[in-house]
Amino acid sequence: MSDPAQFESFVLAYQDMVFSTAIRLLGNDTEAEDVAQEVFVRAWNHWDSLAGSNTAGGWLKTVARNLCLNHLQRYRARWKMFSDLAREDDEGEARELDFAAPETLDQTLLTADQRELLEETIPKLPKDQRVALVLYHFEDMDYADIAKQLGVSLGKVKTDIFRAREALRKKLQPDRDSVGV
Amino acid sequence: MNDDRHNEEKLAAWAGQALKQLPARRAPATLASRVLAALAKQPVLPWYRRPWLNWPRHMQLLSFVLFAGIIGAIGWFLLPHADALNLANAKQTLAQSEGVRPVSVAMGVLSTLGNALVLVLGNVKGWVIAAGLGVLAFLYCSCLGLGTACWRLSAGNR
Known part of the structure; x- marks a missing residue:
């Protein structure tokens, strides 16, 4: 389907940008690395349209941001019921x-x-x-x-x-x- | 108040400028190898066994055209047999809108189903319909309640 060596170069070129987005949003190295990995796995699944595309960087950034927010949302939902009042007071x-x-x-x-x-x-x-x-x-x-x-x-x-x-x-x-x- | 606003804008400008100076964080050296290892573990599925959104672009386009063609062809070939299929209104609708035959067929089918529903409702006693609706409402509420309880439990256990 695609050239793995080309994809590896792609990962190396964008990994800092993806990891930066994840670590800054999540504030945790391990979770950021997990999310970054997931971003690139998804990129591989869309490799036919991403390879050589000028918008690949934007695509990666958007996916990284959305995955991070989904990740945070999962944990947020658990505490939302208890913390809403306090937040409104803030x-x-x-x-x-x-x-x-x-x-x-x-x-x-x-x-x-x-x-x-x-x-x-x-x-x-x-x-x-x-x-x-x-x-x-x-x-x-x-x-x-x-x-x-x-x-x-x-x-x-x-x-x-x-x-x-x-x-x-x-x-x-x-x-x-x-x-x- | 104006001073506060002015100060807040200054603070925003300062923060924006300071944060823009931060370089990208370096990804762990293991990230690329982790990604490749994860990909190696993925089952290699042919394109047609993957979700449609992950198909190659040209195959998405081709499949879309093919699907639209099949639907159109079904409509086209069904129309001459509208009488046999008891699509009473299809021909009449066609006369009013020449060139949109699949739409006419669909309208005919809907019209037939509507007539059948009216016929059934006309022959069933009122209390039976009310009881049926009550049972439906009860089942719907039960599903909703059960689903909510399951979701709460699963969210609480995560």
Whole structure:
């Protein structure tokens, strides 16, 4: 049907991109590797249309994202009944959190250490915050699409993303914790 | 309020810029070999035994055309025998819509089934119909309840 050596080259070319999507959404190396494997198995089943296609990267990214969200959804369903009330209580609290003053946010390039720190912090974020943040900043989805995809309110998505950004900011700039510093 | 909004936008811009600088994470060295091992374990099925969505594109197209042709041919060849099949309305419908013969046949069949249903309902007592509907509703609710219970149990055990 297809050339296995060609497919292996395809896997090697895209494995970092697929794994990155999975690890950032799932926050767990083992689960990310499992999902990445599943993505490539599906790619093999569609190899006739993917081989040599310009859209193969986009296809892989979409499948990886959907598989990760399905994976998260399975576990989410178990706890949804118990955690819904608490989540609803969380909405609308974003404005009460401390903001860093705009002037204090360095817009310069991150150092290698800072990039590493950021990468280490993302998996440690609470799941809802991490998933919303990754979908917004890495998958280029807007708030409404994220809310629809995750089946939560727009307010919750905005709050989660705000908190995630704030957590990252605090991690990278812990000494600049309040407005005007 | 405006300050908060301004700060939030600044924070969003900062986060966006910072996260864009992150390179792709390196996949584990074992990933490619795991994928190939998983593929080796997959049973090698010929294309026609795989789901239709996984068929080669040209075979999907061919099968679609073939299927549409078969359905069209059935309609085409059944029409001359409409009387024998008791499709009373088929010819009349055809006269009104020349060139859409399969549609006419389907309309004729539906019309016949409708007439048969009316005939049956007319000869059955009202309470029998009500009881039948009641039994149907009961069975439907039972299936729904049983299905929900099974789903809850399986979701709880995962």
